[in-house]
Structures are given as C-alpha cells and as structure tokens.
Amino acid sequence: MNFNSLEFLILFLPITFVTFYSVPMRLRLWVLVAASLVFYGISGFEVLLAFLIAIIWGYSMAFLLVKWQRPSAIMVAISVPALMLIMFKYLTFIMDSIHAGPQVRDHFWFFLSVLLPAGISFYTFEIVSYSLDVADGKIEPDRDLLRFAGFASFFPHLIAGPIMRYADMQPQLQILQSQQILNPDVVSGLRLLSIGLFFKIFVADLSGMKIAKATEVPLERLTAIDQLTQIQFWASQIYYDFWAYSVMAIGLGRLFCIELPVNFREPYLARNPREFWQRWHVTLSYWLRDYVYIRMGGHDAYVRNILIVFALVGLWHGAGWNFVAWGIYHAILVIMYHVTAPAWDRLPQPIAVALTFILVSFGWPLFFLSLGKYGLFLGHLATAPWHTAVYRPTDWLYLAAIGFVTFGLRERNWLYCESGRRNITDSPIVLAFLMFGGLLFLSWSSTFIYFRF
Amino acid sequence: MAAVEHYRRNWVTVFGATLAIMVGVAIWLSMRIPSLRDPAFDFDAMKPGEIFNVYGLTRRQEGSVKLGFAEAYPAPEIGLYGNHIVAYFGADAFERPESAEYFFNYSYANLSLPEIHRYLLRVEQTGHLPKKLILVQITPPNADNGRFIINLGNELPPAVLLSTIGARDKLSTEPLTIAAAAWELADNWLHEVLNYNTFILSIVQSGNFADRTVSPSTCHDETSTWLGHMPGKLLMAIGASVRSRLFCLRWSQRGAIRPDGSAFWQSDETLIVQNEDPLRESERGLRAGDELEIARQMRAIRAIGARHGIKTVFIVPPVYETDRHDSIVNQIFSRALALVPDIAVIDHRNMGGNPSLFRSGIHPSPPYYRLVVDELRRRGFIE
Numbered sequence: 001m002n003f004n005s006l007e008f009l010i011l012f013l014p015i016t017f018v019t020f021y022s023v024p025m026r027l028r029l030w031v032l033v034a035a036s037l038v039f040y041g042i043s044g045f046e047v048l049l050a051f052l053i054a055i056i057w058g059y060s061m062a063f064l065l066v067k068w069q070r071p072s073a074i075m076v077a078i079s080v081p082a083l084m085l086i087m088f089k090y091l092t093f094i095m096d097s098i099h100a101g102p103q104v105r106d107h108f109w110f111f112l113s114v115l116l117p118a119g120i121s122f123y124t125f126e127i128v129s130y131s132l133d134v135a136d137g138k139i140e141p142d143r144d145l146l147r148f149a150g151f152a153s154f155f156p157h158l159i160a161g162p163i164m165r166y167a168d169m170q171p172q173l174q175i176l177q178s179q180q181i182l183n184p185d186v187v188s189g190l191r192l193l194s195i196g197l198f199f200k201i202f203v204a205d206l207s208g209m210k211i212a213k214a215t216e217v218p219l220e221r222l223t224a225i226d227q228l229t230q231i232q233f234w235a236s237q238i239y240y241d242f243w244a245y246s247v248m249a250i251g252l253g254r255l256f257c258i259e260l261p262v263n264f265r266e267p268y269l270a271r272n273p274r275e276f277w278q279r280w281h282v283t284l285s286y287w288l289r290d291y292v293y294i295r296m297g298g299h300d301a302y303v304r305n306i307l308i309v310f311a312l313v314g315l316w317h318g319a320g321w322n323f324v325a326w327g328i329y330h331a332i333l334v335i336m337y338h339v340t341a342p343a344w345d346r347l348p349q350p351i352a353v354a355l356t357f358i359l360v361s362f363g364w365p366l367f368f369l370s371l372g373k374y375g376l377f378l379g380h381l382a383t384a385p386w387h388t389a390v391y392r393p394t395d396w397l398y399l400a401a402i403g404f405v406t407f408g409l410r411e412r413n414w415l416y417c418e419s420g421r422r423n424i425t426d427s428p429i430v431l432a433f434l435m436f437g438g439l440l441f442l443s444w445s446s447t448f449i450y451f452r453f
Numbered sequence: 454m455a456a457v458e459h460y461r462r463n464w465v466t467v468f469g470a471t472l473a474i475m476v477g478v479a480i481w482l483s484m485r486i487p488s489l490r491d492p493a494f495d496f497d498a499m500k501p502g503e504i505f506n507v508y509g510l511t512r513r514q515e516g517s518v519k520l521g522f523a524e525a526y527p528a529p530e531i532g533l534y535g536n537h538i539v540a541y542f543g544a545d546a547f548e549r550p551e552s553a554e555y556f557f558n559y560s561y562a563n564l565s566l567p568e569i570h571r572y573l574l575r576v577e578q579t580g581h582l583p584k585k586l587i588l589v590q591i592t593p594p595n596a597d598n599g600r601f602i603i604n605l606g607n608e609l610p611p612a613v614l615l616s617t618i619g620a621r622d623k624l625s626t627e628p629l630t631i632a633a634a635a636w637e638l639a640d641n642w643l644h645e646v647l648n649y650n651t652f653i654l655s656i657v658q659s660g661n662f663a664d665r666t667v668s669p670s671t672c673h674d675e676t677s678t679w680l681g682h683m684p685g686k687l688l689m690a691i692g693a694s695v696r697s698r699l700f701c702l703r704w705s706q707r708g709a710i711r712p713d714g715s716a717f718w719q720s721d722e723t724l725i726v727q728n729e730d731p732l733r734e735s736e737r738g739l740r741a742g743d744e745l746e747i748a749r750q751m752r753a754i755r756a757i758g759a760r761h762g763i764k765t766v767f768i769v770p771p772v773y774e775t776d777r778h779d780s781i782v783n784q785i786f787s788r789a790l791a792l793v794p795d796i797a798v799i800d801h802r803n804m805g806g807n808p809s810l811f812r813s814g815i816h817p818s819p820p821y822y823r824l825v826v827d828e829l830r831r832r833g834f835i836e
Binding site: 006007010044046089092102109110112113114115116118185186187190215216217218319428429431432433435436439440441442443444 | 460461464465467468469471472475476479636640643644647648649650652726734735737740741779781784785
C-alpha cells in the first residue's frame, strides 16, 4: 500500500488510528503490528510470508548469537534474510549478468515471477543490524516477539525507511505497551503528512512529468539546454520523492507516538561529496559505515573500502549495472574530495555547494537510464546545440521555485519549526488545503521511487 | 487512550472541518458535471469527416459518450472493446466508410479485462451487443509493465458497476464478496470525485453535443490568432460563440472521436519513440498466479458472446520496442494464453520492431489494423 493512495489516506489510516487509541494499552502493539501486516500483505501473500519468515528468523537467531559467540553464528543469523534479499531482488540481475538460458530461469521461476517484496532492502538491513548489535553485545535480545515484530513492521518506516536501529525503537515501543495515557503530537503529525503529500505530488511527481516531456522526444531532437533542464528535474524528482516519503513517515510516526529520525538533512546544501552522504539518506549511510566500512577496516584501506561501500550503495538502490556505476561514480567523487580536501575546503561556500550539487546531479540520470543510454545521453549533451526545443520559460520558473525552497529556505525554520516561531505552514486551514490539493491530484501521483528498493 | 491538549484539539478541529468542507465542495461539483450517457450521442447521425471534439471532457465523460451510444443504439456487425491503446482502429481497416454502420470502436479510457467484462455485461443488458463479432483488446504486457490487464483503471461510471454487480459476482452473502464489491464501488466513486479534472472541469464545463461536432476540413482554425493563444479551459467558460470557435482550433481536436469511434489523428502528432517503460520488477502489474485470473476473465468475456451466438476474438497488439519478449510480465501472460487454447486470440506481441505500424510507442497505427483484419479474414471470423 502506498502513502499516496486513497485507500491508505481514507481507509487504512483513519481506521488504524481510531482503533489504536480505542483499545486497551496491552492491545496497542497488537493493533499496530496487525495493521502493519495488512499494510504490507495487501501486495501479496508471498511477500508477506517472506517478511514473516525474516522477522521470526531475526528474532530467534538473536538467542543463538548470545549462546554461540562465533563468527559462524553471525553468518547463520544473517544468512536467511540475506538469501531472501538476493533471491527476490537480485536474481534477475544475476541471471542477466551470467546470460542464463531459459532452462536455468525456469528452475527459478517462482522467485522470478513473484512480486519483489516492497521495502525488502530496508527490513533486511534492520533485521541484520539487530543481529549484529546482539552479537556485538550492544543490545540484549528481546524476548517479546510482538515488540520485535513492531520494530520491523511499523508501517510508516516499513517500505522506504528510515532504517531504524532496535536500540532507538525498543524504548518507544515499551512506552506504547506500558503507558496508560499517550500524548500523541497529532498537530505535528498531520502537518508533516500534509506537507509531505503536497511535495510528493506537486514537486516530485510534477518533476517526473516534466522529465517525461523530454523522454517522449527522440534524444537527437533534444538540445543541450533541454538535457541540462532534464537533469535538474531528475535531481528534483529523486530528492523530493524520498524527502516527501520521509516527512510523511515522521508525521505518521508522531500520530502513533513513535519518533522516527530525519533521513534527509538538506543534502543539496552539502559543501562536498562526503558531506552530501552525511545528509542524504542518513540512516543508510550510518548503517553502511557501522556494519560494513568499519568492519572492513575503515580508514586503513580508504580507497578500497570506499569503492566497496559505494558499489554496495549502488546495488542496494537497484539491481542493475547502472546502479553499480552510480555508486562507483559517488565513490570517485568522495575519493576525489578526500584527495583535494585542502583546496576544496577553501572554496567560498556558495561555490562549494554549487559544485557539489552539479556533480551529484550528473549522477542522477543513472537511476533511470541504462549504462548505454547514459553514455548516449552524455555524448549528445557534448555536441547538442545551445537553444531550447522542449522546455519553456514556465518550466524554468517552476525549477526556480523548487530551487528557492531547496536552497533558500531552512527546514529547521519552516518545516520542523525549531525556533518556535509560527509561520504559514502552521495554519490548519493552509494545511487542510495542501492535503485536499494532494487528494485531488492523487491520480497524477506515482509510486514512491524508493519503494523499488 | 490519548490526551490531547486544548490547542491541539482546536487545531485538529479546524483542520478536519476545512478538509471536510473542501471534500464536500468536490462532491457537489462532481454531481454538477454531466455524464454524457443520457441522452446519448448518436454517432450514426455524424457525417463522414466530422469529429466529436473531446477537449475539456474528463476521461470518464469521454468514454461515456461511447458508452451512452452503446447502451442506447444498436451495435454494428463488429464491435471493438478495449482501451486507449486501440484508439486508432477505424472502419477503414475493413475498407469500409468512416461510419458506425459496420464497425464501431468502443474503446474507453484505460479499461482492463474485468472492466471490459462489466462493460459488455452492461451492453448485454441493453440488448445491444454487436451482431457478428466482438473484438476485445488486451493491454500488451510490456506496454505498461503488466498493468491494466487485470488491474482496475477505475474509470467506469459507478452506475455500470452497480448494474452489473449481480450479474458478475453472483452476489452471495459472503462478507468478503460484499466488502470487495462495496470497496470497488467506493474506490471508483472516490477516484472520480477526488480528481482535479472533475473538480476544474465541473466549474468551466458547459455546452452540448452540437457544439462539439465539427468538421476539421471546413473549420476555420484560429490557432494563430489571439483565440488560439488563450487557455482553452477559460474559453470553455466564456460562452457559446467562443466555445464553438474553440472546438475548431486544431490543437483542441487531439483525440477527437470519428464517426466509427476511432480517434482523430493529426499527422504532426506523430513522435514515434520506443516504449520507455523500464519494466521495473517492483512496479510489475502481474505476478505469479495472475495467469489464472487472466484466463478466468477471458472465459467470462467469451461467455457473454457465446450466450448470444456471437464469436469473440481477443487482440494483443504489439508495442514498439527493442526485443523484450522474455520479460517476466510477457512470460506470465504467455502462461495465461496457454491456459485458454480454445479461445481465439490474435497475439501480435512479436511485431514490435516495425515503426510504420505505430503512431506512438504503445499506439498502433491504421496499417497495423489492416494486418489484424487480414488475420481475421484468414481465420474465417469475417468474410
């Protein structure tokens, strides 16, 4: 189920919310887990089964890890979730890469034909992090299966993150189980939900439509300005799609008294590629830092480890060589910064921000184009004439408005209101209009890009 | 139990009330918009060369013009039921004049097989099924990554759902069946009410069938004048004299309906780019097991014709693309076809390499439909 669907907004969310606050304290988590399983299971029985297996495996293996403190125990504990991730998400990619024939594919028909379980990369990483934290002695295995299921399945973060750690989630779930009267921040929840929905539809999806204006035209008809505009629309679509999901997830979490972390810290304001990854999909970056990069030796073999980690980042985002190339591209940017840091850091801030943004932007087409098409795209850009054929001044005006919000406003002021000062986005009437606008244009809306991961 | 402070309670009340008022306005506006089914538009009365301009209609209204015709007037010998993919299938493919006498294209928005089933049940209720042959188009799997084959497009009028629920679902007392039918109905209604097109067009839309029936060859196209540069939706709201001039503007005639139900086409619209749907695994519209449902729907549709001694042929048009015959959605669909060897299917999924057969990546052109008619003749469905 999508956050940007009528069935979620009109049926699922109100029913879950009312039920959650109507039942006795001891049943709250039951309601939340049941609702989350309905939320997830609506896309198919097989994907729900795979999810349940991953939960039960992660829960049981934690006890084994305490008893049997050996590396092989860790391998066993993470084997099943990892294998499921490979079979469901990467099998087609593996088959294509080894040029497997129809007979080989027939053997794996079940895995190839069943729908990719949404959010499998997210919940696999969460369950693996739980196992590794138990193995490292950072947390105790939880005996309460319901609470563990609540951690893995809590629907606001189930499908597109943030990637939670059990240590952050467990105390909050305990409060739901033990505190008679809850004090949900309904205002903030509805506010973030409305703003997220509005940005998803009127920025991310509208940018997607603007991109389509260019993809519906043969490449040879595009001019350099058209291509550069298209790249900016890709940058806008990807960022605001994921940003909107994260904001909605935080809002939904607050409706149920669970605080989810901010996953995007204005990444386009980063002054260098390394800082970009400290602001973009923060929970994924920290996960890879803690469980992959440091375990491989961290700074001891910087270039090798960065290349491996970013190749994994690429593969995590999608099963394709274009995603691997995107990961490697970012690895090169980070290494390039590492080498030139003294010079880079002396750049005036606006120039450093612009340079980082431009470099990051040129990577985004790899999310949508195969390697061959990306090569053709860049090749054409190098030789295309400098006028415009597809995009019009209204498109640039729209991009300028997005640019103003992205570069000109600070989220701590207008979104999270850390200063305490009221602004227009606090008005319930304005927010109701944003929500209504979102509902009205839902038919425009496409699935969140990160649902693919 | 939740404790909500006074400020928060007020805030939520204002938020909820505003939202409720806006949704109420949307419902009220959606009730103002004419269905265009009743009274029905008579395509038989159109002269060759005329078009029915659909500019400023919702997709449901656009389809309902044809649906009203299907309900109110007898069908020709051959009727085509499907969605926008076969919009350019006209009577000229049969070497017949451009009229509703021999063939009519009833294609509608983005209908999938279950919705075509409902559409045909509705036509059956009115006694206006085609006399000789029912053609049913199935969305090619690679066109939309398997979507709109059995997934609902939610664009049929709720009245059609209501009138066919009994016939289709044999309404039992099973709570699940009732709940599923009720949700389908509610979902369908909400998709129309909470829709920007319905909302905006219900404010500016007016006029009648006569305004919209124009002849492009005799029309005075004022695209280059001030009129042609005005926003079309604004022109619609101004008045009858401007409206009739609006429907003569060349750009407003895209997708207009010809007397045989096919879509009007302007030669400068052609931009043949290969189908760009990346067929992402996570966005597939078909999954393992769906082959059974596809087969079930095909049998149910064929049964409607069979009850009246009318043959039914399914058409799977090609998609202009590089060879992607081994896509998962294509394989699932092939398995579905293997389950119904007794059903007549014209499966042209392997003809996707020839751009001359297309008007866009997923819309075949008239030369393609001549090939379909040749095959219908060869297999003895028509003379």
